Amino acid sequence: MLEFIFLALLVTVNGYVWPSPQLDALESARFEQLGHNEGIAGFVDPCIADNFEENLSGRSDAADWIRNAYHDMATHNTMDGTGGLDSSIRFAEEQARPENAGDGFFRASEVLSAFATQYISIADTFAIGAIIAIENCGGPEIAFRGGRVDAGEPNAPGVPQPQQDLQSHIGAFARQGFTQTEMISLVACGHTFGGVEHAAFPNIVPEFYDPTDTLSVAHFDSTFVHFDNNIAMEYISGTTKDPLVVGRNDTTNSDKRIFGSDGNATMASFAKSPELYASTCATLFARMLDTVPKGVELTEVITPLPVKPEILTMLFDNGTVQFSGEVRFWNMTLDETHAVNLLWDDHIGGTHNLSLPPAGVSTSTGGLYSAAFYSILDNGGPFLLDAAAGIKNMRFVVDGKLEDQGGSGFPVQDGVLYSTSSCITSGMQFFPPFTGRFDVAVRDGLNPTRVFLERLEMDNVGRPIIVETDVPRPDQPVPTGAGYSIWSINLTQSGIDAFAMYTLGAEVNGEKLVLFGAAQSISQVPRCPT
Ligand code: HEM
Ligand SMILES: *[C@@H]1O[C@H](CO)[C@@H](O)[C@H](O)[C@H]1NC(C)=O
Ligand SMILES: *[C@@H]1O[C@H](CO)[C@@H](O)[C@H](O)[C@H]1NC(C)=O
Ligand SMILES: *[C@@H]1O[C@H](CO)[C@@H](O)[C@H](O)[C@H]1NC(C)=O
Ligand SMILES: *[C@@H]1O[C@H](CO)[C@@H](O)[C@H](O)[C@H]1NC(C)=O
Numbered sequence: 001m002l003e004f005i006f007l008a009l010l011v012t013v014n015g016y017v018w019p020s021p022q023l024d025a026l027e028s029a030r031f032e033q034l035g036h037n038e039g040i041a042g043f044v045d046p047c048i049a050d051n052f053e054e055n056l057s058g059r060s061d062a063a064d065w066i067r068n069a070y071h072d073m074a075t076h077n078t079m080d081g082t083g084g085l086d087s088s089i090r091f092a093e094e095q096a097r098p099e100n101a102g103d104g105f106f107r108a109s110e111v112l113s114a115f116a117t118q119y120i121s122i123a124d125t126f127a128i129g130a131i132i133a134i135e136n137c138g139g140p141e142i143a144f145r146g147g148r149v150d151a152g153e154p155n156a157p158g159v160p161q162p163q164q165d166l167q168s169h170i171g172a173f174a175r176q177g178f179t180q181t182e183m184i185s186l187v188a189c190g191h192t193f194g195g196v197e198h199a200a201f202p203n204i205v206p207e208f209y210d211p212t213d214t215l216s217v218a219h220f221d222s223t224f225v226h227f228d229n230n231i232a233m234e235y236i237s238g239t240t241k242d243p244l245v246v247g248r249n250d251t252t253n254s255d256k257r258i259f260g261s262d263g264n265a266t267m268a269s270f271a272k273s274p275e276l277y278a279s280t281c282a283t284l285f286a287r288m289l290d291t292v293p294k295g296v297e298l299t300e301v302i303t304p305l306p307v308k309p310e311i312l313t314m315l316f317d318n319g320t321v322q323f324s325g326e327v328r329f330w331n332m333t334l335d336e337t338h339a340v341n342l343l344w345d346d347h348i349g350g351t352h353n354l355s356l357p358p359a360g361v362s363t364s365t366g367g368l369y370s371a372a373f374y375s376i377l378d379n380g381g382p383f384l385l386d387a388a389a390g391i392k393n394m395r396f397v398v399d400g401k402l403e404d405q406g407g408s409g410f411p412v413q414d415g416v417l418y419s420t421s422s423c424i425t426s427g428m429q430f431f432p433p434f435t436g437r438f439d440v441a442v443r444d445g446l447n448p449t450r451v452f453l454e455r456l457e458m459d460n461v462g463r464p465i466i467v468e469t470d471v472p473r474p475d476q477p478v479p480t481g482a483g484y485s486i487w488s489i490n491l492t493q494s495g496i497d498a499f500a501m502y503t504l505g506a507e508v509n510g511e512k513l514v515l516f517g518a519a520q521s522i523s524q525v526p527r528c529p530t
């Protein structure tokens, strides 16, 4: 009974509160798809897009990303907890194995890993890529959790291959955590996309010399860039051209053995009901993506925040704070004009009001959702705050309705900001070596234990890591007379990369603050005034 109540509570408290840097980043990457602030989805729109060849290659990146996620996961071993969706397939050593024939894994890694940050692992981008491909190409909505951890080395082999017999496929899926029925389903869910390419499997697929399929890809069903139950309908009706069902060499007809392994019961149910097919696939794809090595803890299922401030930036500029950004309203279109106002509280008891202009719209999950963005700008430029009064909290009013995160508002941290007084004393902008300084404005009374620069880098196996460089605490604070004093870091200090983009970090009593500020490059700061 006690356990039941606890579970029920967990289900209702699955939202998160802004700001939460990791969840905010994962939520945007997963839900901001086409249109304004477009990200990963741009590569699979339209679904036939092949970003590495011409459009009529017969391949699509959407299909590659789904196969990529399955093969990365398929090394999982439920007995010892090793393997799983951990981006180990990015290693050349795994890609060279016969079980990973073709260059789809190299291509998927190239595109998707570029979206990894300190908050989004490469494995998370693999999961998001598969979800976006499926949802935007006609498939169901798939629950997404973040927090996957990138492997530091290849996993043990274990991806099924077409020439293996049924018993070894049943065994391989059992090792990965799936029953025989789930195996049939998952293969049918994956093989609604893409096909078998001649170059990767010359013994299964001949060359076609077809100008509309230049890479000679034999597709699994007649709608190879669209999620639908045609894979099952065509199989059951006997019209399938799936090269792993009707291939000339029966040894490599793995789909035929798998689909028929329960007397066609599962495939017949999918052929009859597109709804059953879609809901089964949604559940199994989510389980496939959430199969991770032992010890990795995933987040709750991430749902879109109804109101979300984004890309906020603040710069200290000689007594004023330049503030800009956007706010996103989920499930809102711009068909009608909405009145959107930002109300913000300063540190000295004042409340201020700014009317916000629209910035754009985005759609996601195959057009299921739309979101409208409004700019936090004043007459097209950053909104100028009196630095001494500062900003503490935001609320929004949309068509007269208050949006304040259930009363807490949207807390804003203005304690540590880049200062526009940062400058180069010798050398030229964009042409290192420089001498000069990077100035950080620290709000009086905040007393940070540390202020530092953060640079996103890759470790020796390509995983995103943060490199920190401390901004030294000044012996004598340099007051600005506007509620802040200046801390400086000498640009010639070793470890500073002139062209890297740096964000700011700070700790107060050992706790990291959530700061806002676009990354800055030291090569871009102006000459100091003479
Ligand atoms: C016994 C299990 C499986 C076998 C033997 C198998 C075999 C194959 C083969 C030989 C290809 C052709 C690859 C190429 O030419 O590049 C392929 C493609 C594909 N497979 Fe599987 N597969 C299996 C399970 C799965 C599962 C469980 C999924 C996903 C849930 C999946 C998703 C895909 C996709 C999307 C493609 C198309 C890739 C593209 O067109 O670029 N497969 N599969
Ligand atoms: C491929 O298709 C896309 C979208 O239809 C189009 O924008 C692009 O120009 C095409 N590229 C080529 C090389 O035909
Ligand atoms: C059929 O495929 C298997 C596995 O690739 C191969 O060993 C065998 O030689 C093939 N048979 C024929 C007749 O080509
Ligand atoms: C399953 O369906 C296939 C394709 O229609 C057919 O060839 C096969 O005989 C069926 N198997 C059974 C056991 O009905
Ligand atoms: C900073 O502002 C003060 C007064 O507001 C002005 O006198 C001064 O010139 C400004 N300094 C710079 C570097 O713009």
Ligand SMILES: *[C@@H]1O[C@H](CO)[C@@H](O)[C@H](O)[C@H]1NC(C)=O
Binding pocket: 331
């Ligand atoms: C989106 O908004 C419409 C109308 O405002 C509402 O009917 C619908 O339930 C909302 N959908 C979601 C998923 O919140």
Ligand SMILES: *[C@@H]1O[C@H](CO)[C@@H](O)[C@H](O)[C@H]1NC(C)=O
Binding pocket: 341, 343, 353, 354, 355
């Ligand atoms: C904010 O300003 C708008 C006009 O732009 C006004 O209608 C609204 O009442 C103001 N809200 C508050 C809380 O002051």
Ligand SMILES: *[C@@H]1O[C@H](CO)[C@@H](O)[C@H](O)[C@H]1NC(C)=O
Binding pocket: 425, 435, 436, 437, 490, 491, 492, 493
């Ligand atoms: C920065 O360090 C260099 C080398 O130690 C020194 O010559 C220079 O004066 C310093 N510049 C500033 C602005 O402190």
